[in-house]
Amino acid sequence: MDYTVHDSGNLRELEMRGQITFEADTDFRAIFAAWEQGGIADCVLNLSAVDYMDSAGLGLLVMANNAARQAGITFRLKHPRGQVRDLIEISEFHTIIPCEF
Amino acid sequence: MSGGPPVVIGHPRTSSARPLRDVLGRLGVRRIVVVDDVRLAQIVADTAAEPPQLLLLHAGLPGFSPDFLMALRENANLRDVPVLVLGRFPAGTLRGELMRAGATDLLARPLTLAELSARLSVHLDRCRLDRSLQEVIRSLQTYHHGAMQRMALARQMQLGLLPDVAACRSLEGRYGIALDSHFESSSELGGDLWGARSLDDRRFALFLCDFTGHGVAAALNTFRLHALLARIDLPADDPAEALRVLNGLLVGLLPEAQFAAMIYAVVDVSADRLVYATAGAPKPLVRHTGGRLEVGPSCGLPLGLASEARYRNHCLDFPPGSTLLLFSDALYEARRWDGEMFGYGGVSDLVQGLDDSDLQRPLGRYFATVPRLLADDLTVLWISRNGRPRSGPD
Numbered sequence: 001m002d003y004t005v006h007d008s009g010n011l012r013e014l015e016m017r018g019q020i021t022f023e024a025d026t027d028f029r030a031i032f033a034a035w036e037q038g039g040i041a042d043c044v045l046n047l048s049a050v051d052y053m054d055s056a057g058l059g060l061l062v063m064a065n066n067a068a069r070q071a072g073i074t075f076r077l078k079h080p081r082g083q084v085r086d087l088i089e090i091s092e093f094h095t096i097i098p099c100e101f
Numbered sequence: 102m103s104g105g106p107p108v109v110i111g112h113p114r115t116s117s118a119r120p121l122r123d124v125l126g127r128l129g130v131r132r133i134v135v136v137d138d139v140r141l142a143q144i145v146a147d148t149a150a151e152p153p154q155l156l157l158l159h160a161g162l163p164g165f166s167p168d169f170l171m172a173l174r175e176n177a178n179l180r181d182v183p184v185l186v187l188g189r190f191p192a193g194t195l196r197g198e199l200m201r202a203g204a205t206d207l208l209a210r211p212l213t214l215a216e217l218s219a220r221l222s223v224h225l226d227r228c229r230l231d232r233s234l235q236e237v238i239r240s241l242q243t244y245h246h247g248a249m250q251r252m253a254l255a256r257q258m259q260l261g262l263l264p265d266v267a268a269c270r271s272l273e274g275r276y277g278i279a280l281d282s283h284f285e286s287s288s289e290l291g292g293d294l295w296g297a298r299s300l301d302d303r304r305f306a307l308f309l310c311d312f313t314g315h316g317v318a319a320a321l322n323t324f325r326l327h328a329l330l331a332r333i334d335l336p337a338d339d340p341a342e343a344l345r346v347l348n349g350l351l352v353g354l355l356p357e358a359q360f361a362a363m364i365y366a367v368v369d370v371s372a373d374r375l376v377y378a379t380a381g382a383p384k385p386l387v388r389h390t391g392g393r394l395e396v397g398p399s400c401g402l403p404l405g406l407a408s409e410a411r412y413r414n415h416c417l418d419f420p421p422g423s424t425l426l427l428f429s430d431a432l433y434e435a436r437r438w439d440g441e442m443f444g445y446g447g448v449s450d451l452v453q454g455l456d457d458s459d460l461q462r463p464l465g466r467y468f469a470t471v472p473r474l475l476a477d478d479l480t481v482l483w484i485s486r487n488g489r490p491r492s493g494p495d
Contacts, residue, residue: 055430
C-alpha cells in the first residue's frame with residue numbers, strides 16, 4: 001500500500017492505493033503520528049484506488065477511527081470500490097465510520 | 102580466550118615444545134596438552150569425551166604422513182577439528198598431499214614467534230567463533246523443538262474444540278443430512294471455529310466464526326469464544342439475538358482492532374428452511390436441485406466492535422436435495438496461481454459443480470486452482486439435505 005496526502009486548510013485527504021492488509025500497519029501508524037502534531041480537523045480516507053482489503057485492514061480502520069477520536073479529528077471514508085466496498089457493506093463498517101459511497 | 106577444550110600439541114620431543122606452549126599461553130589458551138606419538142593415539146581414542154579445539158602436529162612425529170592425517174579425519178570426533186601441521190615442507194607435492202589429507206593449514210618453518218602467534222591467533226579466533234555458533238545453533242534447535250512440541254499440543258487442543266466425528270454422525274442421522282467440513286489453519290494455530298448442536302427433533306444450529314488475523318493470538322480468541330458458548334444459553338430460535346448476546350460478551354473482551362466475523366444459522370428440516378444472521382461473515386450459498394444457486398444476504402458489524410450493534414435474521418429455502426455451503430473469507434480471498442483473487446465467482450462455480458457425495462471433490466478442484474500455502478485460515482462447512490430425518494421423540 002502507498003498513499004498521497006492532500007491538505008486543504010484543516011482538511012486532510014489521504015489517497016490510498018493498493019492493498020490494505022496487515023502489512024499496512026506501519027503506514028497507518030505514521031498517519032496517526034501525523035494527526036497528533038495538530039492542524040488537522042477532518043481526515044478523509046479516499047479508498048477509490050484500493051483494490052483489496054482484508055479483515056486485518058478493517059482492523060486498521062478501527063484503529064484509525066479510535067486514533068482520530070483521541071486526536072479530536074473527524075474521520076470518514078470515501079469511494080470504496082469492488083471488493084473493498086463489498087467488505088465494508090457486509091461488515092457494516094459505514095455504521096461506525098461515516099462512508100461516502 | 103580462556104577455558105574451553107584443550108589445544109593438543111603433537112611433538113616428537115615434548116620438552117622442545119615449550120616455545121609453542123608459551124605462544125599459546127600468551128594467546129590465552131589455558132589448557133595445553135603436549136604429547137608424543139604414543140600418547141597422541143590415546144588422546145585421539147579419548148576424543149569422544151572432549152574433542153580438542155585445535156590439533157597442532159609437528160611433521161617430525163614418528164609415522165606422520167598424509168595417511169596419518171586421513172586416519173585422524175576418519176574419527177568422527179576429529180572431523181571438524183582444525184589440524185595445523187608445523188614443519189619444513191620443501192616439496193610442493195607434499196604440501197598438496199597434506200592439505201588434501203585433511204590439514205587445515207601448514208605452518209612452514211622457518212617461522213618467527215610473532216608470525217607463529219599471528220597464525221595461531223587466526224585459527225583460535227575461528228575456533229571460538231565456531232564454538233559460539235554451534236552453541237547458538239544448539240540453543241535454537243532446542244527452542245525450536247520445544248516450540249514445535251508446544252504448538253502440536255496446542256493444535257490438538259484447538260482441533261478438540263470442533264465437533265468430532267461422532268457428533269457429526271449424530272446430526273446426520275437425526276436430521277437426514279450429510280455434513281462435511283474442512284478446517285485448515287494458515288499456520289499451526291488459527292482463528293477459525295465452527296460448531297453445531299441439536300435444538301429439537303426438527304432443528305439444529307450451526308455457526309462459523311473467524312477472528313481477525315491468524316496464529317496464536319487469533320487462536321486464543323477461539324478458545325475464549327468456545328468457553329463463552331459453553332457457559333451461556335443462546336436463544337435457540339433467533340440467530341440475530343444469539344449474535345447480539347455474543348457481541349455483548351465480546352465487546353471489551355477483545356483487544357483493539359480484534360473482532361470476529363460470524364454466521365449463526367438454524368436449520369429447520371421440517372420447514373425446509375434456514376434462518377441465519379451474520380456479523381461481517383461471507384454470504385451463505387445454497388445450491389438447489391438442478392444446480393440453481395442462491396446467495397443469501399449478509400450484513401452486520403463483526404462481533405466485538407460496538408456494544409450497540411444489532412443483527413438481522415434472514416431466511417433461505419433449504420429443501421431436500423439442496424446443499425448449503427458456509428465458509429470463512431479465506432475461501433474467496435485466496436489468490437489463484439495467476440495472482441487473481443478466487444472470488445465469489447470462483448466459489449459459485451465450485452458450488453454449482455457440487456454433487457451430493459461430499460466436500461472433498463470440490464476442495465480438490467479448489468486446491469488445484471490456488472496454492473496450498475494459504476494466507477488465512479480456511480473453514481468450509483457443507484450440509485446436504487440428502488435424506489429424511491429419522492422419526493422419534495424429541
